[in-house]
Amino acid sequence: MPAWEDRTQASQFRARVRRVGQTAVIDLLGEINGFADEAMAAAYAEAEESEPAEVLLNFDGVDYINSTGIALIVGLLAQARKSHRPLATCGLSEHYQELFRITRLSDFMSMYPDETSALTAAGSATAGRATAS
């Protein structure tokens, strides 16, 4: 077993799921690195249980994302695409928005500055689903 799996260092990450209208909001808190794996997966599974129209990852409380964290987000995005559920983000700092652009995650996930604008867009997207692409 690789040493890091000993989890000697407690995870600095927590996730909380809220339902706002048709959107499941996952509040991410702390550092998104290898330690966040289980909590991220559990939060996403919980969010999907209620069959939301969209899942919104709220990065307001996140101060660090490393390459392993990027990989976890790629994993969530793959799941969301499999169930044809839009996955969006809000609250990313300018630096992490740049990382999302460089990695092309932004091609697959809408990025909003804050939760309000994300929910507004989600509401209109849901209402206009018949015509929106």
Next chain:
Amino acid sequence: MTTLRSFWQNRVRATDRQEPEAPAPLAPPQAISWLDLDMAATDPLIAYFQHAPQATDIRSLALDSPALARLKAAGIQLVIPLVSQGELIGLINLGPRRSEQEYSSDDRKLLNDLATQAAPAVRVAQLVQQQKQEVAERERMQQELRVARLIQQTLLPQSVPQLAGWAVSAYYQPARAVGGDFYDFLYFADGRIGFVIGDVTDKGVPAALVMATTRTLLRASAERLVSPGAVLERVNDVLHLEIPPKMFVTCLYAVLDPRTGHLRYANAGHDLPYRRCGDAVLELRATGMPLGLMPGMSYEEKETTLQPGDTLLLYSDGLVEAHSPTRAMFGFPRLQALMAEHPGGEALTGFLLEQLAAFTGAGWEQEDDVTLVTLQYTAATAAPEEGEMKAEFELPSQPGNERQALARVAEIVADLPLAPARLERLKTAVAEATMNAMEHGNRYRADAPVHIAVRASAQELVVRITDQGGGVSAQPAAAPDLAAKLAGDQSPRGWGLFLIKNMVDDMRVHDDGQQHAVELVLRLDQATE
């Protein structure tokens, strides 16, 4: 044998006249068969008809002519030559008359008139057909050349190595027929650079395809093998099984350590590179058979150390085998003498091309591809200013410690003129490089800390992150492809090196066999956002 095939596939025969009312002939006329007649240009029948262009009963003709024999065998009786501008361009061949009577003088006169009228028209038709065939052939060849050029241009490097203290240039000019020249640069994780120059026998698409195969084999072998001789040996053994008969590849492969100027090289029958060293021009000689000729070959390996100011020239035979209008060859002695005249460096390429143009004269049709790669050890920038040590520290290899690394580095560089966005990028690069050092270099061993040193000069900030995992040949990582990752074709991981490279202005890797170091470089002497 030159044949008049296109002119002589005539299928003219006597018209079968239908006479349904007539009784069946007592003795049916001799049947004649369809005739595809290929005539050699030397067949005496051609000369005969050119001199006697009139209807001729060939039964009485006695010539040592294979064509005449075939005409007789096919039942032809009367032949009327079609002659245009003194050239025999066709025959009207008639079998016996149905009436069993001989052809009358009126018949012959009519046929001669017909032939006189028809010959120019037939000639025009032949020329049109010939031209159409030539156009089609030219288009086919042009298309083949386009494909060959495309293959070569796709596979040749788009840029030359940018090495501190070195100036590298590459020039490639394909001949009209596109030869099989190629060159390549291979980048190793420890900072060494591989230089390849080669030439495939043959031209066009076959040469381009063999070039592509050779390049791939070289790259694959160079990833696993350090010794240039061993690389060529491996490529030769595999290529021998793949290459079409009578084709082979000459190739020089050299590996340069830009920090020391040390050069190891092996040569598979390629033109010897020249090294300009002071006023002397030396051949770098290493022996070996061209690639693909026979298996089990070994390749002599030599080494030398280039000194500041030295220039190395790799070239193809398109240069040395170019001819002057008087058919003199450019040759190796001339090239060697010209190199001695010129101070070297990137300008050497332009100088040699000028000399080549002067030698071949105006209107020269380039006979073969011309490829020139120069490498100069520019002493002026050989030792970049190292910068003042601002701080250095060590961290235990434990998961999560990369955050300490980025926080410490951020504190250390706080007084440097770094825009906030560039500082954030540096922090991400430091974190990723530290993670790599802890995980892949030190394998999270408690007794193997990661060493981090921060230096800064007026020009650049360098963060050097060192682990104990030197000597392990790292495979070049494939660029992460998000679509492939989402489709499950690639692991979701593998972003670290990609992020580092995108976060800093330069990333240098050093490996002394024991320690592995990554230098993250941010320029401080240019405008930043």
